[in-house]
Amino acid sequence: MAIISYREALRAAMRDELKRDENVVLMGEEVAQFNGAYKVTEGLLKEFGPKRVVDTPISEAGFIGLGIGASMLGIRPVMELMFWSFSYVAFDQIVNNAGNIRYMSGGLINCPIVIRGPANGGTNVGATHSHTPEAILASHPGIKVVCPATPYDAKGLLKAAIRDNDPVYVMENTILYNDKGEVPDEDYIVPIGVADIKREGTDLTIVAHGRAVITSLKAAEILEKEHGVSVEVVDLRSIRPLDEETILASVRKTHRALLVEENKPFCGVDAQVAYLIQARAFDELDAPIGRVSSIDAPQIYSKKLEDLQLPYPARVVEAALKVLA
Amino acid sequence: MAKPAVITHPESLKNPAGPSEYSKHPINSSLTKEAKIALYTKMARIRHFEQRCIRIYQQGKIGGFLHLYVGQEAVAAGTISLLGKHDHIITGYRDHGHGLMVGMGMKECMAELTGKVTGCSKGKGGSMHYFAPDKNYWGGHGIVGGQAPLGTGLAYAVKFKGQKGSCLTYMGDGAVNQGAVHEAYNLAALWDLPVIFVVENNGYSMGTSQERSTAHPGCLAKRAEGYNMAWDVVNGHDVYEVRAKTAEALKRAHEESKPTVLEIFTYRYFGHSMADPDKTYRDKDEIKEYRDKKDPVLLFEKELLAEKVLTPELVESINAAAMEEADAAAAFADESPEPTVGDITKHIYWEEDNRGKNTTSSGTIIFE
Numbered sequence: 001m002a003i004i005s006y007r008e009a010l011r012a013a014m015r016d017e018l019k020r021d022e023n024v025v026l027m028g029e030e031v032a033q034f035n036g037a038y039k040v041t042e043g044l045l046k047e048f049g050p051k052r053v054v055d056t057p058i059s060e061a062g063f064i065g066l067g068i069g070a071s072m073l074g075i076r077p078v079m080e081l082m083f084w085s086f087s088y089v090a091f092d093q094i095v096n097n098a099g100n101i102r103y104m105s106g107g108l109i110n111c112p113i114v115i116r117g118p119a120n121g122g123t124n125v126g127a128t129h130s131h132t133p134e135a136i137l138a139s140h141p142g143i144k145v146v147c148p149a150t151p152y153d154a155k156g157l158l159k160a161a162i163r164d165n166d167p168v169y170v171m172e173n174t175i176l177y178n179d180k181g182e183v184p185d186e187d188y189i190v191p192i193g194v195a196d197i198k199r200e201g202t203d204l205t206i207v208a209h210g211r212a213v214i215t216s217l218k219a220a221e222i223l224e225k226e227h228g229v230s231v232e233v234v235d236l237r238s239i240r241p242l243d244e245e246t247i248l249a250s251v252r253k254t255h256r257a258l259l260v261e262e263n264k265p266f267c268g269v270d271a272q273v274a275y276l277i278q279a280r281a282f283d284e285l286d287a288p289i290g291r292v293s294s295i296d297a298p299q300i301y302s303k304k305l306e307d308l309q310l311p312y313p314a315r316v317v318e319a320a321l322k323v324l325a
Numbered sequence: 326m327a328k329p330a331v332i333t334h335p336e337s338l339k340n341p342a343g344p345s346e347y348s349k350h351p352i353n354s355s356l357t358k359e360a361k362i363a364l365y366t367k368m369a370r371i372r373h374f375e376q377r378c379i380r381i382y383q384q385g386k387i388g389g390f391l392h393l394y395v396g397q398e399a400v401a402a403g404t405i406s407l408l409g410k411h412d413h414i415i416t417g418y419r420d421h422g423h424g425l426m427v428g429m430g431m432k433e434c435m436a437e438l439t440g441k442v443t444g445c446s447k448g449k450g451g452s453m454h455y456f457a458p459d460k461n462y463w464g465g466h467g468i469v470g471g472q473a474p475l476g477t478g479l480a481y482a483v484k485f486k487g488q489k490g491s492c493l494t495y496m497g498d499g500a501v502n503q504g505a506v507h508e509a510y511n512l513a514a515l516w517d518l519p520v521i522f523v524v525e526n527n528g529y530s531m532g533t534s535q536e537r538s539t540a541h542p543g544c545l546a547k548r549a550e551g552y553n554m555a556w557d558v559v560n561g562h563d564v565y566e567v568r569a570k571t572a573e574a575l576k577r578a579h580e581e582s583k584p585t586v587l588e589i590f591t592y593r594y595f596g597h598s599m600a601d602p603d604k605t606y607r608d609k610d611e612i613k614e615y616r617d618k619k620d621p622v623l624l625f626e627k628e629l630l631a632e633k634v635l636t637p638e639l640v641e642s643i644n645a646a647a648m649e650e651a652d653a654a655a656a657f658a659d660e661s662p663e664p665t666v667g668d669i670t671k672h673i674y675w676e677e678d679n680r681g682k683n684t685t686s687s688g689t690i691i692f693e
Binding site: 025051056057059061062063064065066067068069070071072073074075092093096097101102103104105106107108109110112141142144160163164165166189191192193194195238240241242243244272 | 413415444445446447448449450454456457458459463464465466467468471472473474475476477478479480481482483485486492504505508509511512515671672673674675676678679685686687688689690691692
């Protein structure tokens with residue numbers, strides 16, 4: 001077991017899978033010679049050569065579509081989007097082609113593609129580069145979406161994604177790239193669709209994904225130290241498939257739920273989670289479900305205000321105390 | 326009345342009637358009598374299948390859109406007749422002709438149109454979404470130009486695997502103004518991919534003529550020069566010429582791993598889809614001119630009668646058999662069962678269809 005960063009964990013996953021399966025190809029803008037815009041793929045061109053690690057032009061609809069076509073013939077492309085925000089110019093490929101082809105062919109064609117890259121705000125780059133499209137994409141049957149919060153999950157989920165026979169979209173977070181954690185050297189996967197209890201507790205369930213998990217864990221510390229509240233933090237890890245049973249089991253234990261995500265509130269992931277809890281654990285609830293999302297506006301550029309637009313520990317604590325009141 | 330639209334065929338392609346100058350081309354002269362008859366038969370089958378579809382559509386049994394290939398038969402027939410084991414095909418929504426050419430059965434094709442479970446996509450795709458991956462046919466795509474990057478990716482995979490193959494990526498003249506097509510052109514040329522972009526130019530992107538849609542006044546294939554790609558223009562009414570010029574592009578793909586844009590001039594006799602009354606953007610006389618003088622099936626028939634490959638009796642029996650086959654397909658489509666409500670949530674994920682096998686995920690994947 002080594003202590004490595006989230007970035008290194010992603011790289012280790014790709015290195016392992018490049019070695020394991022000769023059909024795995026990494027592709028994207030600046031992934032090869034430049035060593036990755038965020039250095040996630042650093043050194044992989046040198047190790048695996050230009051057939052396996054491929055620089056593309058700035059042409060997302062073109063190269064993502066190319067990867068989808070290649071995947072239909074058995075290649076396993078791992079496509080990097082420099083930002084998931086750039087997926088919007090490739091939306092037809094990502095949704096219509098990758099997401100529908102298995103269905104429209106009556107199950108005759110598989111599309112084992114992985115698209116990965118950062119999907120987060122909080123980096124002071126303005127609205128066009130700060131989208132979090134996990135809810136948008138997960139709303140399309142045929143697509144899988146995962147959002148790792150820790151180095152361990154980043155490696156395990158990416159490896160599972162590369163081995164998966166359906167399109168899997170991996171949403172990372174640039175603010176987490178330097179976070180460190182324990183990651184096994186040996187082969188393992190984190191199964192897609194299995195949530196993880198990141199902290200056990202008895203008084204309140206917080207459901208979160210991505211960096212909101214880290215924020216929620218910090219809030220849970222404060223709630224325990226300053227308010228004597230025991231908080232359980234459920235990390236969804238995967239948006240679709242969704243681990244409904246782990247969410248429900250936690251709510252049945254604590255009887256109170258707070259949902260935290262970095263998405264905007266309208267039609268966010270937590271809208272679905274809130275529906276689930278009221279539909280299947282209504283009688284277990286001792287209080288209305290609480291929710292913390294980004295403030296509902298395009299992502300603001302101003303750094304100081306952007307930090308306040310996103311969920312942060314004090315805001316989560318405040319919302320938790322309301323649910324607990 | 327608006328001025329009739331002008332189809333910007335190069336002068337040399339305007340008068341294709343008469344014996345084909347490509348009949349002596351080795352790719353054609355080397356064909357056996359049986360192969361020529363088979364090629365004619367396939368064109369006739371496409372014609373009769375499509376004409377049978379019109380009747381079924383008019384009976385209200387085909388929902389959604391129905392884009393007919395009548396008039397364009399020589400394009401699919403000529404190009405696909407040349408393909409080998411590692412050559413792949415992908416196209417847009419006018420996809421019936423390509424499907425029949427690769428060897429899909431009329432029955433499964435017809436049943437797909439009526440949304441039956443016996444259809445090639447089990448009633449989940451419809452007219453615009455035929456697939457037969459076992460025959461290297463990757464669809465059947467509904468969004469104009471969206472298939473261009475996919476075809477480029479199929480060619481990429483062929484090259485990656487070290488196979489001597491290609492991907493014929495078809496699109497209409499309307500697709501050349503889509504960004505995805507230009508991105509595909511650039512990638513194909515940049516990475517030397519064995520892809521052949523076949524622009525089936527039938528003169529109209531839906532109801533908009535080329536001169537009202539495309540800034541470039543000349544032939545559309547010339548845009549390839551902007552990407553340092555080879556290109557050619559083809560008379561799509563002459564199946565021999567289609568074969569001769571496609572063969573050159575295939576050679577370029579197979580031996581040099583280089584892409585080509587082939588613009589094949591053709592014409593559709595019916596509206597953009599059956600929902601198009603076809604009254605606002607072109608003259609009836611224009612359609613008649615093509616039907617009378619440039620019909621690809623009749624021209625090939627004349628050619629083969631002159632070559633004494635076909636006889637009038639044989640022509641009659643081939644056409645009668647094709648009509649009979651189309652009738653049988655229509656009856657099959659009629660009698661076939663509908664998919665069930667339970668079928669709606671199948672074939673979405675590989676994982677869901679293969680529960681118990683080596684899947685790497687769990688959780689709720691289909692929501693209530």
